[in-house]
Amino acid sequence: MTSSTHEDGPSNRSKVFQPWSHKGLALRNRIVMAPMTRRMALADGLVTKESVAYYARRAKGEVGLIVSEGTAIDDLHAYDTITVPRVQTPEQWDAWKRVVDAIHTEGGAFAPQLWHTGRLAADPIGPSGGPGVPRADGTRRPDIREMGPDDFRQVLDAFRNAARGTLQMGADALEIHGAHGYLLDSFLSPVNNQRNDEYGGSLENRMRFPLEVVREIRSVVGPDFPVLYRFSQWKMDDYREQKFQNPNDLEQWVVALADAGVDILHASTRDAREPAFEGHGPLTLAGWSEKLSGLPTVAVGKVSVTLGMDESYGTSPSEVVDPGPWLDLVERNECSLLAVGRALIANPDWVAKVRSGKWETLRPYEKEMLKTLE
Template structure:
C-alpha cells in the first residue's frame, strides 16, 4: 500500500553522516530493568535488537544517566559512565547494527528529579501522588556546572568510541537541562537565570562542550519539550519568536537534529499565530535543522493519561506521516506503540496499522 502519506516514511534518509533506512525513530523510554550496577543486561540487549529486527530506522535508548553522583533517579536505570556499563552498551550497539538499524543513547541528567537532586535553584518538587515527600533540591554551584559538563562530555566521547551512530542530549521534560530553561524552576539571579538568553546559557554550554569534544561531524540530537513530567501543561516557549531564539542557540551551540517533544505530534504549536502548523513544523520554519516529531503516534491517550485506568486503542499513524510530506518534520518518533509492537514498522508497512496491538501500562512490567 503506497498512499501519498506513506511515500517518504519508509524511504532511507541521510543527515550528515547519519544514514537511516527509514524515517521511523524509537523514542527514548525509561524501563528501569538493569541491576543496581547500572549495566545493561542481556535482556536489554535483546529488547533493542528486537526493535531493530522490526526495522526501526533509528533507536534512541532510554535515558541513560551520565554519572552516579546526581544524574540518576533510580539505580536500575542503565547508566553510561563506567567501562563495564559502556562495554555492555556496545553489545546493544552491535546488536542494533547486526539488524541494520542505527543507535543513539539518550544522555540524561535527572537534575531536580534525581535521587540526590541538584538544579538551577533550590525549588523542590511537591509531594508525590502517594504523599511521599521529595528530597530538597540543592542549587548548583560552579563546581557542579563543571562536573555536569564533564560527565556529558565523557559519556558523549564513550558513545562515539563504541560506534553509536549519534547521541541525544536529554534537554526535555523537566530534567536538569530543561529545568534551566524553565522560568519556574530556574530562579537564579546570575548570568544563568532571568532572561531566556540567560536561562538557555547552561544547556547551550553543555551542548557546545560536547560538540567540541566529538568534533564537527558527529550527529548530536537535542531533545526539548513543551511539557514536563510534573506539569504536563507547561508552556516554555510562549510564541514562535521565543522558539526561534532557543532553536537558533541550539544550532549555534552545535545541534545537528532537533527532537521536538510535544504532547501530540500533530497538535498546533502556537494557535494564536497559525491554525495548523505543529511545534515540529514551527521548529523547522524558524531554524533550518532536521526535526524529529513525536507524540501520540498510533495511540489515543496523552502521556498524562497513559498511567490511568482508561484503555488505549490503536489509531492510524498516517496523520503523523503527513508531517513528512508537508515538510514539517524529517523523522517521526514512536514511543508506547513500539513497546507494544516491536515489529511496528513492518506491521504498518506490510499489513495494516489495524493489526497493531494497543499499548497497555501493564506491558511496562516486563522487557519484551
C-alpha cells in the same frame, strides 16, 4: 490532511519509509524509536542481555533510528533509581556496545540518550533550590539543592565523559535529554530557574547552561558526529508549562542550538499533531522548530495510540488508531523524522505492519507491558 491506506497492501506513503540521511547519519527510513525509560538495568548500571534483545527486536522490526532510554551521566544527581542504565564507566559503555552491535546487525542505527535528572533525581539539584517535587505515588522527593560552581563543572565533565563513552560504544549519534523538567530543561523554565546570575532571568541567560553542555559535547565528538537535542514545553510535573510563549522565543532557542552545534532537533510533544502556539496557525512544535532553525526535526507524540502522556501510567483503556495523520507530517515536510514511543513497546514490528497498510492489526499499548522487556 490526506487519509491513509486502510486496506491491506503497500502503504502509499513515499517518504516515511524511504531512506534518509543527514550529516553522515544514514537511516533506512524516517521512523525513530522514542527514548523510553524501562528501569531494568543491573544495580551497577549495566544494561542486560534482555535489553540487548529488546532493542534488537525493534531493529529487526525495521525501526530506522533507535534512541535509548535515558542513560545516566556520571553524577550522583543524574538518576532517580539504580536500575536506570548508566553511561559512566568503560564497563557500562561495553554493555551498551552489545546493544549497538545487535542493532547494527539488524540494519538499524542507535543513539544513546544522555540524561541528567536534576530536580527530579533521588537527590535533587537544580538551577534554584526549593521543595522536593511530588512523585506520581503522592510521596515527595527530597528538597532541591541550588547548584553552585562545582556542580556546574561536575555536570559538564559528566556530559564530556558520556560523549566519550558514546564514541567508545560505536553509536551512530547521541541525543541530549533536554526535555521534560529534568536538569537542562529546568534551566530554561522561568518557574524552576530563579537565579539572578548569568544563568537566570532573560531567555538568553536561561539558555546559557544547556548551550554550554552542547558545546562541551561537540568539542569531544568532533564536527562530524551527529548530535540530537530533545526539548519540550511540558515537564513531568506540569504538562501545561510553556517555556516558549511564541514563535520568537522558540526561534531564539532553536537558532542558538544550531549555532552551538546541534544537528537534529527532537521536539517532544504529547501529540505531534497539536498546533504549537495559540493564535499562530496550525504549525506544530516540530514544524516551527524545523522552519525557524533550518535543522531537521523529529516529531513525537501519540502516534497510533489514544492515551495522552499524562495518562500513560494510568488505567485508561488504550486503543489503536490510524497513524496516517501523523505520517502525513513527514509527507508534507512539516518534520523530517517521526518518533514512535508506546506503540513500539506494544509492537516491535510496528514499521512493517504500518508500511504494509496493516495498522489495524497493531496491538494496543497497555501500562502492564512496562513490567517486562518484551
